Amino acid sequence: MLRAALLGLADGVILFDPGLRLILCNAAARHRLGWVGAPPRRGLTLASWLDHAGGLDPAERSVIREHCAALLAGDAAPAPGRDSAAAEKDLAFGDFTLRLRRLDGQGIMISLATGGDDGEAALRDPLTGLGNRRAFQAALAAALARAESEAALLLLDLDRFKHVNDSLGHPVGDALLRLVAQRLRASLRAGDTLVRLGGDEFAILLPRAEGAEPLAERLVDLLSRPYLVEGHLANIGVSIGIARAPADATEGGMLLRRADLALYAAKAAGRRQFCRFRPEMDARAQARQALETDLRRAVALGQFHLYYQPLLEVASGAVIGFEALLRWAHPTRGMVSPTEFIPLAEEVGLIVPIGEWVLRQACRAAASWPETVLVAVNVSPVQFADGARLLRAVDEALAGAGLSGMRLEIEITESVLLHDAAETLAILHDLRGRGVRIAMDDFGTGYSSLSQLRSFPFDKIKIDRSFVSEIEGQSGGKAVVRAIAALGASLGMTVTVEGVETEAQAHFVASSGGHQMQGYLISRPVPADDVAALLARLPARTARLSHETRDGI
Amino acid sequence: MKQELYRVVYCSRVRLSGPPAGIVGHLRHILATSRRNNVRADISGALLFANNCFAQTLEGPRVEVERCFERIQNDPRHSDVTVLEFGPASAREFPKWSMGFAGEPGAAHDPLAFVVFEGAFAGERPESGSAVLGLLHGLVRREEAWALA
Numbered sequence: 001m002l003r004a005a006l007l008g009l010a011d012g013v014i015l016f017d018p019g020l021r022l023i024l025c026n027a028a029a030r031h032r033l034g035w036v037g038a039p040p041r042r043g044l045t046l047a048s049w050l051d052h053a054g055g056l057d058p059a060e061r062s063v064i065r066e067h068c069a070a071l072l073a074g075d076a077a078p079a080p081g082r083d084s085a086a087a088e089k090d091l092a093f094g095d096f097t098l099r100l101r102r103l104d105g106q107g108i109m110i111s112l113a114t115g116g117d118d119g120e121a122a123l124r125d126p127l128t129g130l131g132n133r134r135a136f137q138a139a140l141a142a143a144l145a146r147a148e149s150e151a152a153l154l155l156l157d158l159d160r161f162k163h164v165n166d167s168l169g170h171p172v173g174d175a176l177l178r179l180v181a182q183r184l185r186a187s188l189r190a191g192d193t194l195v196r197l198g199g200d201e202f203a204i205l206l207p208r209a210e211g212a213e214p215l216a217e218r219l220v221d222l223l224s225r226p227y228l229v230e231g232h233l234a235n236i237g238v239s240i241g242i243a244r245a246p247a248d249a250t251e252g253g254m255l256l257r258r259a260d261l262a263l264y265a266a267k268a269a270g271r272r273q274f275c276r277f278r279p280e281m282d283a284r285a286q287a288r289q290a291l292e293t294d295l296r297r298a299v300a301l302g303q304f305h306l307y308y309q310p311l312l313e314v315a316s317g318a319v320i321g322f323e324a325l326l327r328w329a330h331p332t333r334g335m336v337s338p339t340e341f342i343p344l345a346e347e348v349g350l351i352v353p354i355g356e357w358v359l360r361q362a363c364r365a366a367a368s369w370p371e372t373v374l375v376a377v378n379v380s381p382v383q384f385a386d387g388a389r390l391l392r393a394v395d396e397a398l399a400g401a402g403l404s405g406m407r408l409e410i411e412i413t414e415s416v417l418l419h420d421a422a423e424t425l426a427i428l429h430d431l432r433g434r435g436v437r438i439a440m441d442d443f444g445t446g447y448s449s450l451s452q453l454r455s456f457p458f459d460k461i462k463i464d465r466s467f468v469s470e471i472e473g474q475s476g477g478k479a480v481v482r483a484i485a486a487l488g489a490s491l492g493m494t495v496t497v498e499g500v501e502t503e504a505q506a507h508f509v510a511s512s513g514g515h516q517m518q519g520y521l522i523s524r525p526v527p528a529d530d531v532a533a534l535l536a537r538l539p540a541r542t543a544r545l546s547h548e549t550r551d552g553i
Numbered sequence: 554m555k556q557e558l559y560r561v562v563y564c565s566r567v568r569l570s571g572p573p574a575g576i577v578g579h580l581r582h583i584l585a586t587s588r589r590n591n592v593r594a595d596i597s598g599a600l601l602f603a604n605n606c607f608a609q610t611l612e613g614p615r616v617e618v619e620r621c622f623e624r625i626q627n628d629p630r631h632s633d634v635t636v637l638e639f640g641p642a643s644a645r646e647f648p649k650w651s652m653g654f655a656g657e658p659g660a661a662h663d664p665l666a667f668v669v670f671e672g673a674f675a676g677e678r679p680e681s682g683s684a685v686l687g688l689l690h691g692l693v694r695r696e697e698a699w700a701l702a
Contacts, residue, residue: 179623182623182627183623183626183627186627218629221632222626222627225626225634226563226626226634226635226636227623227626228561228618228619228622228623228636228639229619230619231559231615231619231640231641232639233636233639
């Protein structure tokens, strides 16, 4: 009688005997714990019972195991003044609570939540009413319970959702997510699992390996259709990554990782599309991982070196400074191109310590040069995200080398100004306050270049090498260089032309009003030790540095 | 309190295949369903079919317009939905039509309709919304005239 009553209870109840073998586990408990496989048999060990609880992660399982053993041993720490406390333990796991209770001589009872809808709510996303991440884990474990199980996992990430959320507000964003959930729900068949993983991420699990691609194609179209929400028109899109079992993975965690790699590929390919996992994505991810590991070690192992390329003043033919360029010499990879490792270093945040090393190293090197020669250092947009840290790094590099701020030039790209322009401008002005010059690098390759030139009184603009290489061709390279030189002059900015490789280009730069040039024609970048020899061959300028007399004007 | 009146104007490409008669059958069916739904939801408007495109305007209480539009979005029988206009409206343009149907496949193509559709899909020009509205008006009037004749 009692057994029947317990089995029918709406609250989750599980009973173990003193040997921690299962007496009963009711349907509510199975449902809430994301039970995997057939209903459990009497006599199942606690350990194998836990293995079937797909909604629990390994850490939670071991906590439950430990506390059950401790309760049975009677050595759970008794709370002062409450005898019964020794027989009870509440375990809060994120969004639901398990209560373990020792039944005198009868074993252990585990109950879930405190009634009502808590157990159900633990598996639900309150905003959309879809399953949540916990429900997804359970469904994934259930779908892949057998090695030969067929399944397909679609990971969805909304494109431009953040933009809508930011510009129209969170209530509209929430309403939009509900519409997205509705459209997704309407596209699925019975047996498919749809969950919201969080934010603007959704997942769909199909109990079959085939049919994922036609569905993904339909969803890319359907979710990209406009939304009318709370009186606003919203346009978003979706990127989808697909992985299938057993072809791509037979285990849930691996299937998820591979779907995630495919999603990453879909986004990298321009969003609003789906991508199926391919084995080479794994290889690429591993290669990236290996590169990141090596990169993390490179500073400590002294594998980075700075090379210096001279900046020549057109009017006098004198060297006025050097641009510090980062080189990575890896023992087995050889010379790794900055175009290969800088983006990765920026993505994983390593650019910050690397950038600080570059600043220190470059300032130290410049301290040994003639006082009239400055050093130019490239600073990544990522470093501007933490302005206080950047300013501190500049101060420390200058102080450590005993170098005047006037001899440091910071080169930034246009993209620096794209994010939080007000904050960035404040940092640039602070740098300026230390006497540091600010140069706009790769000018002409980014966005809205002209408006950005007006946003800050740059000391210098560097015309991107791509225009210079076109000087001798029929395309517009010449006109661009001339126009930028004139623009720079009218704004009182020094104009430097990069990538000068031939006499003809040098002549053109001089005749069109460029103030400085840099390129293989003058010198390749050289190691720090060769700077002295280079200065013996090319004269350094004689005038002292100041902000009042701009270079070449 | 009476809800604020909203209007949406949109175009989409039709994904129906088969002989013209079959398509007309489909369209009539779509129309019959939406008429039923729309009367209940206090929505009026007009639907134009030309050059394998739909142009539709829906007007009514905001929540109802949004709900109706969302239902239409989930319909796999069209694609490339482009909203030309959405916002509050001072008065209904098609008060009598729970859902008017203008244009028959197989009938002579209206060159203006073609121009409007091309314009709408090439890039959402601000004047497209009112252009489609004007077009729908013309066709609805013609349809009324045919019905009276």
